[in-house]
Each structure stands twice: as C-alpha cells, then as structure tokens.
Amino acid sequence: MTNRLKRKNTYTIFSLIAAAVLFSAGSHLGFNQIPEWIEIISAVAAVVFLPAVAQLLANLLPNQIKCKLIFLRWKNEMPGSRAHKLCETDPRINVENASRVWPKLFCANTTEKDRNRIWYQDIYRLVQDTPQVYQSHGSFLLYRDAFAGLFILFCTSVLFYLFKIELGGTGELAIEAVLALAFSTALAMIVARNMGNRFVVNAIAVAL
Template sequence: MASDLKSENRKHIYWLLALPVLLSAAIQTKTSSISDEWLSLVAIEGTSGALLYAAALLLTNLLPSNIKHKLVFTKVTNEMPAGRAHQLVSIDPRIDINTAAEKWPHVFNENTSEAQRNSLWYKHIYKHVRDTPPVQQAHRLFLLFRDVTSGSAFLLIASLIWLAIGLLGTLPKLHPIIPFVLLTYTALTLIVARNAGNRIVVNAIAEAL
C-alpha cells in the first residue's frame, strides 16, 4: 500500500521540489553575474519537465526509508512516532486515553519501551484500520513530505557545496541567501512530515476505538 501511495505522490513531489529550485534560480539570476553560457544551460535544464521529474525522483530515493524517518523525527533511535503513542493521544481531544489504555494496556503501559510500543501499535491497531480514509490520508501526506524533506535536504547540501566552491572561483558564485532559503524550506517540509506522521498514530487509534 505504501508503494501505491508513493506512486500517487510523484507529481506532487515534482512540484514541491521544483518550487525551491525555481525560487533559488530566480534569486541567482537577478543578483549574480553568471555568464550567458551558464544561464543558457540552466534555462535549458530548468524548462525540461522530464529532467526535473527524473531529478526529483532521484533525490527522494537516495536515502532508505529508515534514514528519512530519522531525519524527519530528528532521532537516531526509536524515531517512529508510534513509540510515543501514549503521549500523542493525551493531547488529542477525540481520544479518551483511559478507554484506549483499557483496550490496549500493553500499548499504553508506561513501562513498555518505545520499540515495543511501536511494534504493538502496528500489530494490534494500525493493521486493522490502515485502509480507512483518515489513516490513509495522513499516511499519504507523511510519505509525500518525508520524501520532499529528504530531497530538499540534498538541495541544501548541494547549495552549500556550490557556495564553498564558488568562493574558490571554480563555479559562478552562489548568492549566499539561497542556502538559507533551502534551509527554511527543508525545515517547513520537515515539520509538515512530522505532524503527518504523528497523525497516522492518533488517527489509527481513533479509528480503532
């Protein structure tokens, strides 16, 4: 099912990654003394939908899923939000935490480790409601912005490398505001992905109650 959701997201991934690229290109071309030959090359590649689409798919698939999850939730271990399900449901007005704890005591036991809670949530809750619209919608949004975050992170790294090399005169100088633009964009997509990941957990519990 996740692969189907990823396929549905491809067009959206393309546009969401094209946005910071086009914005960065606009900043660069208006404020930099790039040669006409360089601008021609960028213009040719920038107007090629096929090249941009392929680049977007490449960027979003360079990292394995587990590394993307660590990036989104900024945790090295036990990064999946279901490991913190007992904390997430406590701030969701739809869910009575006492009712949830009575139904799944093994999930909401404070002594359960995050890794165990994640596995128990998946087995006893998520698997039974994963095809419901609220869960699918949150899952689709999570996959979309998780992949956009990873792609945007690569764009940020590339801009920092270009900025450093440009100072040496090997490449045209990159406008220094561009890495900040990409950093801001990456942070925003990360927040959206994290919120969507948290919603998968609470939506699944709300649907299963």
C-alpha cells in the first residue's frame, strides 16, 4: 500500500518542490524574471523527467531518517509512540473508552516502542483500507517526501552559499534564496508532522 500511495503522490511532490524552487529562484534573481524562467523550464523539461527527479530527491533519505528529522526525535520518532497523548487533543476520541479497548496503548508503563507496535498491529492494520485512514496515510507520505526533497535542496543551497559557488551566469547564490528554501523546508516539516499525528488519531477514531 505504501508504494501505491507514493506513486500516487509523485506529481504532487514535484509540484510542491517546484513551487519552492521557483520561490527561491525569485528571491535570487528577482520575481520579475519568474515568468521567463517558467517558460524556459516548461520548454526544456519533459513531463516524465521532472517528477522523476523530484521522486529521486525525496528518496535520497531513508524513511527512518525523514521521520527523525520531521518529529525531531532520535528514538521512537513515529507518532504512534505517542498515540495516547495525541488522542487527548482529538475531540472525536473518548479517551476513557479507548483505554478500555486498548489498555496497553494507554498504560503509562508501556514503552514508546511497544506503544507504536500496538497502534500499528492492533489498530492501523485493521482499518488501513478505510477512506479516512487511507487518505490521511497518503497525506503524511506526501508531505514527508516533499520535506525530504526540500531538505536536500536546502542543504545543497547552504553549501553553494558558503563556498560561493556560482550558478551559471546568475552569479553566487543570494542569501535570500537560501532563506526561501529554509522557509519552504520548515513549512513542509510542520505540515508533515501534523499529517503524521492526524494519521495516528484518525486510525484510532475509525477503529473505535
């Protein structure tokens, strides 16, 4: 299912990354030149080639590293590890009822690793094909992979800026372009984190 969702998200990931790149290019060259650049990109790029590049960028980082960066946790980064706390913020879920159905999930002595395993095996796998869970899973994967691609571009832009590498005939990369990519990357990280948390509580809400 994950591979099917990722293939479905390919063109949307490309669109998100392309929008961030155009935003960064506008910061570097001036936004009055953006229409000219759009024409150049449209004329040169093949319909299949650019989404493939976007997918390549998104897959340069292992999935585990993507999630560690998104949730800013080195261990037990997956939101299922904190499912009991996330449920408290969702008005659809009666925590008292949920704790009776899955006592180990809400037990304070359950380790984060075991809690994520319980959420995955006892909850998610039972409802993974329902429309609400399927859609929220796809949204999480979409923004997770978009973040990964933007993160790679941001790190590359930092190296270009620090080492004063020139970009063809446009000169050295402007700090505004780096900041634009930083903003886009941070935004994608926040959205991906929110989508991951929502994915977890949606599965629980549907399973109740």
